Amino acid sequence: MLETKLAASVLEGNRLALARLLTQIENGSAQGREALNELFPHTGRAHLIGVTGAPGTGKSSLVNQLARHFRQKNKAHPEQSDSPEEAPRVAILAVDPSSPFTGGAILGDRVRMRDLSGDSGVFIRSMASRGSLGGLAAATSAMVQVLDAAGYEIILIETVGAGQAEVDIARLAHTTLVVEAPGLGDDIQAIKAGILEIADILVINKADRPGAELTERALKSMLQLAHPTQHEFHHHGLFESRETRAPDNPEEQNPGTAPIWIPPIHRTVATEGRGIEELVEAILRHAQHLRETGEWRRREAARMQAELDQLLRETLVRRWRSQITEEQYHQVLKELVERRVTPWQAVTALTEGER
Amino acid sequence: MLETKLAASVLEGNRLALARLLTQIENGSAQGREALNELFPHTGRAHLIGVTGAPGTGKSSLVNQLARHFRQKNKAHPEQSDSPEEAPRVAILAVDPSSPFTGGAILGDRVRMRDLSGDSGVFIRSMASRGSLGGLAAATSAMVQVLDAAGYEIILIETVGAGQAEVDIARLAHTTLVVEAPGLGDDIQAIKAGILEIADILVINKADRPGAELTERALKSMLQLAHPTQHEFHHHGLFESRETRAPDNPEEQNPGTAPIWIPPIHRTVATEGRGIEELVEAILRHAQHLRETGEWRRREAARMQAELDQLLRETLVRRWRSQITEEQYHQVLKELVERRVTPWQAVTALTEGER
Numbered sequence: 001m002l003e004t005k006l007a008a009s010v011l012e013g014n015r016l017a018l019a020r021l022l023t024q025i026e027n028g029s030a031q032g033r034e035a036l037n038e039l040f041p042h043t044g045r046a047h048l049i050g051v052t053g054a055p056g057t058g059k060s061s062l063v064n065q066l067a068r069h070f071r072q073k074n075k076a077h078p079e080q081s082d083s084p085e086e087a088p089r090v091a092i093l094a095v096d097p098s099s100p101f102t103g104g105a106i107l108g109d110r111v112r113m114r115d116l117s118g119d120s121g122v123f124i125r126s127m128a129s130r131g132s133l134g135g136l137a138a139a140t141s142a143m144v145q146v147l148d149a150a151g152y153e154i155i156l157i158e159t160v161g162a163g164q165a166e167v168d169i170a171r172l173a174h175t176t177l178v179v180e181a182p183g184l185g186d187d188i189q190a191i192k193a194g195i196l197e198i199a200d201i202l203v204i205n206k207a208d209r210p211g212a213e214l215t216e217r218a219l220k221s222m223l224q225l226a227h228p229t230q231h232e233f234h235h236h237g238l239f240e241s242r243e244t245r246a247p248d249n250p251e252e253q254n255p256g257t258a259p260i261w262i263p264p265i266h267r268t269v270a271t272e273g274r275g276i277e278e279l280v281e282a283i284l285r286h287a288q289h290l291r292e293t294g295e296w297r298r299r300e301a302a303r304m305q306a307e308l309d310q311l312l313r314e315t316l317v318r319r320w321r322s323q324i325t326e327e328q329y330h331q332v333l334k335e336l337v338e339r340r341v342t343p344w345q346a347v348t349a350l351t352e353g354e355r
Numbered sequence: 356m357l358e359t360k361l362a363a364s365v366l367e368g369n370r371l372a373l374a375r376l377l378t379q380i381e382n383g384s385a386q387g388r389e390a391l392n393e394l395f396p397h398t399g400r401a402h403l404i405g406v407t408g409a410p411g412t413g414k415s416s417l418v419n420q421l422a423r424h425f426r427q428k429n430k431a432h433p434e435q436s437d438s439p440e441e442a443p444r445v446a447i448l449a450v451d452p453s454s455p456f457t458g459g460a461i462l463g464d465r466v467r468m469r470d471l472s473g474d475s476g477v478f479i480r481s482m483a484s485r486g487s488l489g490g491l492a493a494a495t496s497a498m499v500q501v502l503d504a505a506g507y508e509i510i511l512i513e514t515v516g517a518g519q520a521e522v523d524i525a526r527l528a529h530t531t532l533v534v535e536a537p538g539l540g541d542d543i544q545a546i547k548a549g550i551l552e553i554a555d556i557l558v559i560n561k562a563d564r565p566g567a568e569l570t571e572r573a574l575k576s577m578l579q580l581a582h583p584t585q586h587e588f589h590h591h592g593l594f595e596s597r598e599t600r601a602p603d604n605p606e607e608q609n610p611g612t613a614p615i616w617i618p619p620i621h622r623t624v625a626t627e628g629r630g631i632e633e634l635v636e637a638i639l640r641h642a643q644h645l646r647e648t649g650e651w652r653r654r655e656a657a658r659m660q661a662e663l664d665q666l667l668r669e670t671l672v673r674r675w676r677s678q679i680t681e682e683q684y685h686q687v688l689k690e691l692v693e694r695r696v697t698p699w700q701a702v703t704a705l706t707e708g709e710r
Contacts, residue, residue, distance in 0.1 A: 308687075316671040
């Protein structure tokens with residue numbers, strides 16, 4: 001009953017209830033899950049915008065500026081809004097997967113709070129990495145769903161770094177911004193080759209610094225390698241995705257006729273607010289492109305499939321655990337460590353009771 | 356029978372058979388798994404050395420130099436070697452998790468081949484990231500086992516980057532080297548906070564460049580944050596590890612009496628071979644420390660538990676898949692995408708037949 005109250009309070013716009021529920025979800029509590037079940041039918045309205053890039057690119061300032069611009073201008077979903085005069089509500093979820101052990105957040109929370117506090121239409125939350133990456137992506141997904149149900153139409157998901165974690169979290173977003181800055185060196189560019197492939201929009205922040213021209217040229221040549229055709233959404237799921245295979249809309253069945261999205265490169269100086277206006281326009285153009293081509297729906301479906309698969313994996317493990325004693329597990333592990341059984345023999349011994 | 360022959364050939368030291376088996380394992384073939392089962396009892400002799408760090412730190416040159424030094428001097432396991440005059444055989448496994456989509460390798464394979472080719476006691480293999488990270492760590496683990504069984508006493512595992520992938524792969528190693536270089540900027544240092552915690556030895560390569568002093572000072576202050584006490588091996592497993600909880604050796608039960616390993620910082624110029632001698636000494640000292648404190652056995656056990664858990668997860672998913680049709684799965688997914696069921700209801704619908 002308590003969780004029903006919590007979910008109801010979140011739907012009513014109670015910020016304290018929202019903060020409390022997000023904490024429950026971050027901690028993986030059963031109450032959080034119950035509340036999420038109730039909120040789920042209210043999700044699906046938000047535009048999820050991922051912002052990723054190496055430390056030092058000024059992502060946090062950029063995210064702040066984006067939030068302010070979305071608040072100042074009602075450009076998010078004018079066609080969906082009940083009152084066209086009202087600015088969209090904006091949530092910022094900052095995820096830091098860089099420290100798996102300490103869980104320490106290095107994101108500019110204080111700067112952020114100073115810039116945006118006092119605006120009741122903005123909700124800010126940061127989250128440090130705990131446990132496995134699968135867990136982090138799943139927790140992020142759940143937190144995004146809560147913010148979505150709570151009526152935040154723009155959700156900015158900020159991650160730091162350039163690895164698999166960012167790819168996993170970028171899967172959540174409709175629009176992914178990859179942020180660069182001049183002068184971070186060619187070495188950083190090299191590691192970004194992978195993450196460039198998930199970029200819908202490229203941002204060169206701190207563009208008043210020397211080397212912006214060089215950075216843009218490097219990005220352009222890398223883009224040509226990374227985007228020979230339109231970005232395809234890959235999901236290594238439990239089953240092949242049909243949603244991406246056979247779209248309902250006949251126009252989508254022939255992607256050659258649909259317009260192709262070429263990731264634009266935008267220069268900004270977030271600390272001075274320069275280039276933000278144009279960047280917001282590009283984000284809105286991308287949302288429109290996604291809707292017109294059916295890609296919005298495809299990305300939603302792929303995201304849900306990824307989440308379903310993750311939950312299925314967790315459930316299967318939990319059921320298996322309930323059928324085996326810790327004693328049995330450690331006996332087999334001991335034999336494995338002593339090399340009296342092979343890993344595959346150990347797995348057979350521990351799962352044969354399941355048949 | 357064929358796979359038995361392959362395993363036997365690998366044990367006999369056939370390099371072609373070894374290369375072929377590693378390919379089978381990388382591709383996840385059933386034959387590879389069979390051969391691995393046969394080789395597993397022959398594993399457990401190698402000293403696994405992880406070498407990780409950002410691109411541009413000169414890891415590949417460093418790994419080459421380490422391989423050469425191990426080959427020139429028989430310092431690996433003099434007490435275990437049948438013929439004390441013989442140098443240990445050295446394998447290099449270079450893993451690149453930076454590009455999950457293209458699988459392109461950016462490691463210095465050609466440089467490496469030029470330096471070390473012609474030495475039949477050295478085996479070199481590189482591996483690009485395919486599919487999920489769990490898969491990459493599992494495949495790396497399996498390849499290391501094959502190299503171990505094939506008689507390579509020193510296995511250098513090189514990874515590029517600074518994220519969860521490196522942490523997962525570092526779990527495989529007895530000794531983990533984290534490589535830095537001067538002048539890569541404070542931003543890179545920040546992202547390394549997490550990976551520093553897995554370092555047994557820190558290397559400042561390219562130490563003839565300006566800023567080496569500054570880098571060393573930064574590393575020292577970060578080390579004090581990261582290593583308030585001895586490094587503990589964390590494993591988020593299916594069951595809590597007992598191996599790390601209750602050691603057999605009474606001395607280990609009181610870790611206060613065992614010597615604590617403080618990660619030393621070494622300066623090298625790999626391209627000129629400077630500092631390599633001292634670094635090899637530090638690696639051997641660390642191996643000795645691991646053996647004397649029982650930590651060697653604990654790391655082995657934790658590694659095997661991680662691998663067992665991964666195989667268990669895969670097996671549970673495979674069994675579940677055999678009990679459900681693709682039709683059923685996609686029907687439930689469709690209802691989820693249309694928000695007619697919640698994720699948890701979808702999971703229940705797809706797993707209730709398993710009860």
